[in-house]
């Protein structure tokens with residue numbers, strides 16, 4: 202009896218979800234950059250290894266190489282375009298359980314999103330850092346961040362169509378906005394977030410290699426089995442609270458991340 206009741210209840214929820222998607226009550230928003238040769242690729246300090254850019258090579262296009270089909274060979278680094286950062290990506294998360302793209306429990310690829318609009322601040326200061334105080338102000342207006350949510354930093358940075366402007370490299374590294382080093386441990390300990398997402402090429406600020414702990418978002422998030430979601434776009438189409446993100450990376454054995462088609466469900 203209890204079983205059939207709970208089945209009926211869950212069937213009702215899914216039926217309601219689908220009628221919302223088909224009927225327009227729930228909008229599906231694409232938060233993904235298009236993979237193409239000039240999609241931004243992170244650049245590490247020159248003494249470190251570098252990620253391959255995205256490349257696509259035609260195998261055939263209904264021609265002598267294959268008269269029936271069009272298809273391509275692809276190559277890129279795991280961390281190319283809009284992508285998912287798994288905990289195993291960082292040394293702080295290397296020994297954690299279920300820390301790679303093939304072992305993370307799949308239900309973690311569905312989570313609520315909180316979107317903090319930093320677009321004005323980032324327009325005025327490319328090195329803008331999101332602080333605990335900023336989040337407390339945001340919570341006063343929009344409510345507390347629920348546990349197991351993504352914290353998404355909207356900067357409109359992804360609107361920079363020129364890859365040079367998007368990367369914003371100088372002699373001392375990139376100048377792009379990101380989280381303050383104090384914010385990340387707070388988000389984990391005080392709000393139990395599932396991860397941090399943003400519009401820049403990485404989840405850490407462009408200057409984060411110079412912070413007290415280099416790349417603190419990677420260090421703390423992945424060291425606590427949380428995730429990263431950089432190079433998002435269209436965050437301006439999301440409400441401050443209430444959207445649900447769908448973020449499954451490719452199931453690469455012991456993968457540290459992968460390009461990901463990130464979708465948001467938004468109630469109209």
Ligand code: MN
Nearest residue numbers: 280285286458
């Ligand atoms: Mn990455």
